Amino acid sequence: MTDAAQVRRLAHRVLMPGFAGTQVPRWLARALHEGLGGICLFGHNIESPAQLCALTDDAHGLGPVVVGVDEEGGIVSRLGTRKGSRHVGAAALGVVDDVALTEAVAGQIAIDLRDVGVDLDLAPVADVTSDLQNPVIGVRSFGTEPEHVARHTRAFVRGLQGLGVAACAKHFPGHGDTSVDSHAGLPRIAVDLETLRRRELPPFAAAVEAGVQVIMTAHIVFEALDDRPATVSAPVMRLLRDELGFDGVITSDAMDMGAVVDSIGLAEGCVQAVIAGVDLVGLGNPVLNAPQREDERTFVAALDALVEAATSGRLPLERLREAAGRVDRLERWCRDRRGSEVPAGEPETDARAARASLRTVGDVAGVLTGPVRVIDVRRRRNIAAGGNTGLIAHAIVERLPGSEAMCQAPQATVAEGRASAAERTASPDAPEEPGAPGRRAAAHADVVVTGTPGLDPAEAEALARIVEANPRAVVVCTGMVPPGTLVADRVVHTFGDSLPTARAVVDLLAK
Numbered sequence: 001m002t003d004a005a006q007v008r009r010l011a012h013r014v015l016m017p018g019f020a021g022t023q024v025p026r027w028l029a030r031a032l033h034e035g036l037g038g039i040c041l042f043g044h045n046i047e048s049p050a051q052l053c054a055l056t057d058d059a060h061g062l063g064p065v066v067v068g069v070d071e072e073g074g075i076v077s078r079l080g081t082r083k084g085s086r087h088v089g090a091a092a093l094g095v096v097d098d099v100a101l102t103e104a105v106a107g108q109i110a111i112d113l114r115d116v117g118v119d120l121d122l123a124p125v126a127d128v129t130s131d132l133q134n135p136v137i138g139v140r141s142f143g144t145e146p147e148h149v150a151r152h153t154r155a156f157v158r159g160l161q162g163l164g165v166a167a168c169a170k171h172f173p174g175h176g177d178t179s180v181d182s183h184a185g186l187p188r189i190a191v192d193l194e195t196l197r198r199r200e201l202p203p204f205a206a207a208v209e210a211g212v213q214v215i216m217t218a219h220i221v222f223e224a225l226d227d228r229p230a231t232v233s234a235p236v237m238r239l240l241r242d243e244l245g246f247d248g249v250i251t252s253d254a255m256d257m258g259a260v261v262d263s264i265g266l267a268e269g270c271v272q273a274v275i276a277g278v279d280l281v282g283l284g285n286p287v288l289n290a291p292q293r294e295d296e297r298t299f300v301a302a303l304d305a306l307v308e309a310a311t312s313g314r315l316p317l318e319r320l321r322e323a324a325g326r327v328d329r330l331e332r333w334c335r336d337r338r339g340s341e342v343p344a345g346e347p348e349t350d351a352r353a354a355r356a357s358l359r360t361v362g363d364v365a366g367v368l369t370g371p372v373r374v375i376d377v378r379r380r381r382n383i384a385a386g387g388n389t390g391l392i393a394h395a396i397v398e399r400l401p402g403s404e405a406m407c408q409a410p411q412a413t414v415a416e417g418r419a420s421a422a423e424r425t426a427s428p429d430a431p432e433e434p435g436a437p438g439r440r441a442a443a444h445a446d447v448v449v450t451g452t453p454g455l456d457p458a459e460a461e462a463l464a465r466i467v468e469a470n471p472r473a474v475v476v477c478t479g480m481v482p483p484g485t486l487v488a489d490r491v492v493h494t495f496g497d498s499l500p501t502a503r504a505v506v507d508l509l510a511k
Contacts, residue, residue: 043081056117106159174200254284
């Protein structure tokens, strides 16, 4: 028989909570002493490299834990929450289509993570973008063709793991054909199993072949396999284990997302996920739009639910032991590489990728020669990524003194807490005021930055108004836009947003 203390330790081992603050809180220190399997860092945990090093050192010193973070490059960057990502994202790499460059960029990300003591990167996104209007994947994917995405997924895994950071391919079996963001609701995919195998699975198969340490499940119902979300679906887990032959750690997407909380409940979802075959349950971001700290409360609820389920026999102890054993193996893999030498970073790698990824329409090279007006009409915020950074507008203003930049009002949903009063400016339909790109400003716009305007009618209307008022304005598009749908004489497609992307755009426009 397994006593209560052993059950409790096993339950700790299969959990990966987030936490508030920039130091290890007392409740988390206790959990680490009791064998906690992982912790997940978010932007609110990170102030500086030195602070993050101290935090991860403390965590590793308190127990055999895997420290993970979402660092995809491009629009999803926890290290770049405040200043923007130092690395280009997946869509830009997919456009360049140089697998050696993709591997090199992933290696640069690994160097950054190793420098601050992070073991696990919750990347790459292995989803195939079947729907260009997907509200949550978009430029986070390498592209629209399964084999293309598979090549770059394989390269990204090699780049990360070759430099000692565990990779995590996500979101199995695939999040690319959804019109619903699983942060907010429960998507359903109704394609047949053969389509799933042909379209969604090749990138995950490539990741397995590359030796990926972790694969993350999606909170999506795949009707051909089950009527339950993939994260709590035994048939989905069997597909990954038996058909793809994956024997590493299966982790869940954040269990605090709407797809789980609104359909199953977080604590119950954790139990069902482990029963189904998840080994390491990610609890999510406890600070996201929360009026108060929910970190300890969320963790205790999940822990107690697992302990109760294992004690009652509902969660078989062998399943719990199996999951904990896989987490142990992952932690040993990370620990064995933690002390190895870290090479120096090479910023030119990402700069080269950013330059090569730009695609243009019309005459745009060197067209900005003096002070200009930049209007960023992006309003929609991807919950996984956080707020629109304004990197491109800032780079133009910095390069061309006397220039000014104005931004549209962001929507209230952001990834790292509630929008501040300073972030909430006028909507496109409100009376014109300072900082709001209204009709008078539109007539004088030289550059307009847009994302995927088809996802937001207000953004599309503002873009059309500006281009109509000034047909010679340069449109910089950071999103995934179907060819031929963006009506403008001068366009720069960046396929994402990052510091090297912003520099590449300015170098092109202001030669």
